Amino acid sequence: MQAARGTSLNSGDHPETPISPPHRTRFRTVFVVTALIAYAIDIGTKVLAVERLTGKGRVDVIGDLFGFNLARNPGAAFSTGTGFTEVFSLLAIAATLVVLWLSRRLGSTLWAIGLGLLLAGITGNLTDRLLRAPGPLRGHVVDFLELPNWPIFNVADMCLNIGVAIVLIQTVRGVSLDGSRVKASKDSDDREQDPA
Structure with missing residues (x-):
């Protein structure tokens, strides 16, 4: 049953204000620009690392605290699963396709x-x-950033960790992918828009 103005009388149904196309375009633009800039930095730093660090061993930047050390990783994070490069x-x-699909609702x-x-x-x-030796789907990832007592990593790894942290923060804050936010109340689960 519907009320006179089209709102539901069922306390579990709450209309959401749809995000206007200009706003959705703005969020998609932020998504694309962030991805492109971070991707370019990752690829650029890997090219420089291969050109300048091959055969040099560790190069100290801040003493023993931070340095460059070229490594090629066939596995996943922390060099695990080195025999499953094609699977990774x-x-x-698949993960790329999922992120692109989710981005439609930003x-x-x-x-x-x-x-x-x-x-x-x-x-x-x-x-x-895809592009590095020993061949497509089997290429080794270029890592070159080294901290004490931590596996060598790259800019892409940093992007993954920061991205996951942001997603977790938004989830804990109760902000959905579409920007709606669950507002706790005693009588109902009202939703409000939160563009942050």
């Missing part, structure tokens, strides 16, 4: 940045797996 490549392709700037960083991280390392 296929999973990365209604929040932070979600747009988080998904953009996730896309850059996934595709940055996927590019290595």
Whole structure:
């Protein structure tokens, strides 16, 4: 049963204000620009690392605290699963498609940045797996950033971690992908728009 103005009388149904096309375009633009910039930085730094660090061993930048050390990783994070490079490549392709599909519903700037960083991280390392030796889907990821007592990593890894952190923060804040936010109340689960 509907009320006179079209609102539901069922307390579980609450109309949401749809995001206007200009606003949705803005969030998609933030997503695309974030992904492109982070991806370009990742690929650019990997090219420089291969050109300048091959055969040099560790190069200290801040003493023992931080340095460059070229490594090629056939596995996943922390060099795990080195015998499953093709599987990781296929999973990365699937993850890329999922992020692109989710990006259609963006209604929040932070979600747009988080998904953009996730896309850059996934595709940055996927590019290595597709284009670098020993061959397509089996390529080794270029890592070159080294901290004490931590596996060598790259910019794509940083993007993945920051992107995941943003997604978790938005989830904890109760902000949905479309920008709606659950507002706790005693009588109902009202939703309001939160563009952040």
